[in-house]
Amino acid sequence: MIKKILIPSFVFFGMSLVALYTARAEDKVEMEKKVESGSYEPVVVLELFTSQGCSSCPPADVLLEKAKKQYPEEIFALSYHVDYWNYIGWEDPYSKSVYTKKQTYYNRKFKYRSNYTPELVVNGKEHFVGSNGAKLIAKISEYGDKKTDNKVAFKNIIATDSRVSFDFDVEGSLKDKQLRTVLVLDERTTVVKRGENRNRTLRNSNIVVTEKYVPLKSPSGKSSIEIPNIVSKKDRLTLMILVEGDNLDITAAAKASVKL
Numbered sequence: 673m674i675k676k677i678l679i680p681s682f683v684f685f686g687m688s689l690v691a692l693y694t695a696r697a698e699d700k701v702e703m704e705k706k707v708e709s710g711s712y713e714p715v716v717v718l719e720l721f722t723s724q725g726c727s728s729c730p731p732a733d734v735l736l737e738k739a740k741k742q743y744p745e746e747i748f749a750l751s752y753h754v755d756y757w758n759y760i761g762w763e764d765p766y767s768k769s770v771y772t773k774k775q776t777y778y779n780r781k782f783k784y785r786s787n788y789t790p791e792l793v794v795n796g797k798e799h800f801v802g803s804n805g806a807k808l809i810a811k812i813s814e815y816g817d818k819k820t821d822n823k824v825a826f827k828n829i830i831a832t833d834s835r836v837s838f839d840f841d842v843e844g845s846l847k848d849k850q851l852r853t854v855l856v857l858d859e860r861t862t863v864v865k866r867g868e869n870r871n872r873t874l875r876n877s878n879i880v881v882t883e884k885y886v887p888l889k890s891p892s893g894k895s896s897i898e899i900p901n902i903v904s905k906k907d908r909l910t911l912m913i914l915v916e917g918d919n920l921d922i923t924a925a926a927k928a929s930v931k932l
Contacts, residue, residue, distance in 0.1 A: 718796075722751055743812065782798070788801075824866065838911065857879040
């Protein structure tokens, strides 16, 4: 009778040890994954491809602005106005063909068949429909917990009538990385007279008015970006710098207000 009790007990104990070691091994693998994924604080870069000529875009524009206001430090909000809706009767004043090309590069990476609006790209790694609030909340939470491979900061920001200059410092590996400098217009209101949004007054925010790429040859350096004519002295501007890989993944971000 005693043997019948002891044998199952030892079997149970052995099974418990196996489970314990398995759990520890899984924990170790998970820790290694975390180390591999990066050592620096998370960033959430949201790039919205939008257009004033698209009737589905205003809700996505509003959603992005709400997310930025809710997480002002963590979220880097960028609205790229594409030009392929201009043909239907309204030329978006913030649209540029280069932003359409940027969207195309992303969708080639994602193996997605074509461009669409509103499209939201998170940290250069995935995309979804920009008006999907539930998906946006989930992705902010997900990427808000992921360490990054780099850290970037800038200082000595000097703005003149035509240019913003600054010094930057990057931590982490620079291999296959570049610096993307972006000037963002805080907000503009437009009365749309034609197209899908005709007779509507649209308030656009986080408008990318220009950007510039800088090769990262050293962890520290100086750079500048030209202020386009569309910007006036009464506008509120934000300067952003992003560390971007050759694969379009964004691995660091920093931002600061610019006084003109």
